Amino acid sequence: MTSLAPGSPNPAGAAVSAQPTSQAHGTSAHAADDHGGHVDARLFGLATFLVADGMTFAGFFAAYLTFRAVNPLPADSSYELELILPTINTALLVISSFTFHRAGSNLRSGNQSACRSWLLGTVALGVAFLAGQMVEYFNLPFGLTDNLFASTFYALTGFHGLHVTLGVICILIVWWQARQGGRISQHDHFGLEAAELYWHFVDGIWVVLYGILYLL
């Protein structure tokens, strides 16, 4: 029944002040890449997204482990996965994380051409991984719909392979942008850092996937 009259002054006890911010207002007209002059939260945002992405994998892993525990395959359709190729593939991806890291440290120390070489090396390792996956796919004795294990196997490795493919494309874009006069330089290397964070994430997921799908 009562609402205070419009325009009356702030009630007593108001702790409102207008302190100036640390820097003057409106100094960031260049702000196209700066998100309106706010703090740069892009890597933080990407990390949050990767948590979400990781939860998708976690859901898949949980489903796979439950299937394994509750729905064992009939004896005649169980199959022991070959370990050699996936182990080599794991090694390739782990090495590629180090090569990407080398690319980043070269960029930060100003050696742009070395950075680009390391990036190409990372791409080569990623492509080799994907090729290894293809070889494995073509040599497996089961197809997508043969049984529950086959479906889960292809869903898990396929979803991860999609991530690797996207990662390779991202690295190629970063490689192109890191050329002399490109968008990425010693002082502005968000794109490279973002791709690197993503690549490490994809590697980490693979290590878990390798553990539960091949070793367990």
Added chain:
Amino acid sequence: MTVASPTDFEPQGLQPQGWLKYFSFSLDHKVIGLQYLVTGFIFYFIGGALAGVIRTELASPISDFVSRETYNEVLTLHGTVMIFLWIVPVVNGAFGNYLIPFYVGARDMAFPRLNAVAFWLIPPAGILLIASYFVAGGAAQSGWTAYPPLSLSTPAIGQVIWILSVLLLGGSSIFGGINFIATILKLRRPGLKLMQLPMYCWAMLGTSILVVLSTPVLAGTLILLSFDIIAHTGFFNPALGGNVVVYQHLFWFYSHPAVYIMVLPAFGLVSEILPIHARKPLFGYTTMVYSILAIVVLGLIVWAHHMFTSGTPPWMRLFFTIATSFIAVPTGIKFFNWLATLWGGKLALNSAMLFSCGFIINFVFGGITGVALAQVPFDIHVHDTYFVVAHFHYIVYGGTVFVIFASVYHWYPKFTGRMLNEDLGRLHFLLTFIGFNLCFTPQHWLGLNGMPRRVAEYDPSFTTLNQVSSVGALLMAISTLPFLINVIWSAYAGEIAGDNPWNALTPEWLTASPPPVENWLGEAPLVTHPYDYGIPEGKIDLRVASGADLWFGGKR
């Protein structure tokens, strides 16, 4: 940190001005917030019409108004539209986008472009979902839960479109959640501490954590389900060696937190509204914050209480019963904090306050039936009956939708610069409150006596209570008329609101109504005590304050 207006980073002239901006890829969080709000209300009316079809059909025990298949499509669309296109986008996207940058003292969200993308995923997803009614075989018929094997045996095209639509909406929700987390944690004005933020920020932080952790699991699950439908894999198909209970676990890992995604922001909004209209500080700020965080943690580990009849082993039933009952503790803390905020306050019984009080009453009722449902013996008795329908609607309609209406009455002056008509608002409240309770209270009895949910036909002995429920639904439909007239008429002819009609202290009121593009013309205000109402003069002596003092706002 430098602060620039959002217009700085968009070439001038590309963004339409005036009303056209609401149909554009605008990066302004206030425009995006209102885009969410209006889109959400459009889908609310669509979902409400679908509910009307359901209640008309259920007014008689035989299937006479629509066919059984159509009934199944309608109830599936009703649930999906109301959850994914109305409540989640409005209570998170609309108010979150509008208010959070104000509350943290920022000019915009952390990622304005991502924000616009998140909104513009919603209209296509909604159109896709509604349009699926017209494809061969019709819309999905397996309810909003899409349990296999039901969802594998109903017409495939509608089900696949349903999955696609929910994936788009889930993506929108995740993008929004990332944006809220980054904005609240990274974009706070210098000097503003976390424990000084308005409560809605905490609610949105908790909600967004749930969104980011649980929505991707639903997305992955629905992708597997679509494989089952399209590629005939057997993840969830028992005929092919799959496991339907795994689907239920994964689905509820999202969909139980989804209840908190729908209701935690409402907790936050009502915590903003009550202190302002009661002219008292929010009671127990710190306990409120920790309650929200406790609900977030507990909300992630209670999902299997939806599955007590799915062959869950005894240890699992025990664990999930205990965990679910625990949620009543932080929720109860919030409930008593709201009561204590109202206690002894100078209540303004305007529409915003009435809807907030309606929320408290409905929500505590829905909460109590929720605790009852957590107990295995009782749950087995009423599982998949109208008791569950009644409980759910008490939480989501009686809880969240009441808060959405309270929030519209509270923030409409900020959105438009004009006040809503209070008489129409109170009429709206009265009709909604009576209609809602008339509609859903009888459903408790129906459920206890064994009327199953999701059926077009029922035992004739349930007829009378179903007709009472349908009359309540009609009243709810009528109640939207004064609301619609009010918001449209007031936009043109409402009383001019001024900057701060409620004499509020939270930062969105310390600027013009509607606010300028950069939110504040000068520096962002540093509000460290957003709820310090009436402290020096308003020391109401609880020993002499009577109930009548509360009801008449101390003005008798």
